[in-house]
Amino acid sequence: MKAVNVSTNTWASALKKMAVAAVGVATMLGLAAPAVAAPPSGSDSVRVVGGIPAAQGEFPWMVRLSMGCGGTLYTRQIVLTAAHCVPQTGPNSRITATMGVVDLEDPSAVRIQSTYVYQSPTYGTSTGGDWALIELASPAPEELGTLPIATTTAYNNGAFDVIGWGAAKEGGPQQRELLKAKVDFVNDDTCKAAGGFYAGLIPSAEICAGNIPAGSTDTCQGDSGGPMFRRDNNNAWIQVGITSWGEGCGRDGKPGVYTEVNTFAAAIAAARI
CATH class of the missing domain: 2.40.10.10 (Trypsin-like serine proteases)
Structure with missing residues (x-):
């Protein structure tokens, strides 16, 4: 989220892409804990039109992160994601990266734990920078490739x-x-x-x-x-x-x-x- 002078409620409502309430993420990852504004009345009718299931193997470098975010294989051992999904830079073994499947319950899914997180040093500043890197404990399978x-x-x-x-x-x-x-x-x-x-x-x-x-x-x-x-x-x-x-x-x-x-x-x- 860009650096703006707004209330924490408003700030959280703009960072609407996270899977779980910001308070829950804050507890899990050690972030600040702004309250999340409720969706507006009638928002259940707002749908992501055009969203259709991806085919197995169509986007092999796509990753699901256990805190409720997505990411991509930047290298076989580094996931590129958003800065607001992770805590500060430093050792971190609490994130699980799931990959190799389109169905998260597929038993063939590859799951690898994190070892380190690098959060953009300019995140939250006037120059922006909502990106982060997550190092994995071992390389992803070679057949998953990477996304340049x-x-x-x-x-x-x-x-x-x-x-x-x-x-x-x-x-x-x-x-x-x-x-x-x-x-x-x-x-x-x-x-x-x-x-x-x-x-x-x-x-x-x-x-x-x-x-x-x-x-x-x-x-x-x-x-x-x-x-x-x-x-x-x-x-x-x-x-x-x-x-x-x-x-x-x-x-x-x-x-x-x-x-x-x-x-x-x-x-x-x-x-x-």
Whole structure:
């Protein structure tokens, strides 16, 4: 979440992508504990339109983290996720990374414990930086591969793919099956014009995507840390964003906001973990 002078209730409502209440996450991970605002009246009718089940093996580098976030295999032993999903930098063996399946109850799932967490040192500052790295106790199976990240703004356009095990509607339950959907690039001026938190968008650190003005297609609670990605010039997947925040899920005129990966690519590559 960007550094803004707001109440803790408002702050928590903007970081809407986490799977569990912020108080619960705070207790588990040692974070500050803002209260979470309740979903607005009638929010149960707000659905992530276009979300369909992903096929087994379609996105092999996708990871589910035990605190209720998503992530991707940056390397076979390092998961890239959102800074707001993790505690401060340091040793951490309490996170379980589940991978290799679309069904979280599939007995063939690979599960590896964390050993260390690196949280972006600029997270929460005026320059943004909602990204983090999680070191695993052992490498992921080679066949799962990795997801490269963008190092330029060349792919900050067009349609993106988003995936996750998060809620299929605002305030809804987490999903057992991995879902995928398409979202469209939203330019900075249009995103800022959505008002509220969006007026404070950090253009160099954040990128918006969704369906403007109708809403409907979006990431939701539990999708934090997961990738926003597209095909590169060689038709290979490349990660452009990290699911970060937004007002609600799929609300009219309220796009999702993602960490702009290319801005932090050098810092991610240089992180000592």
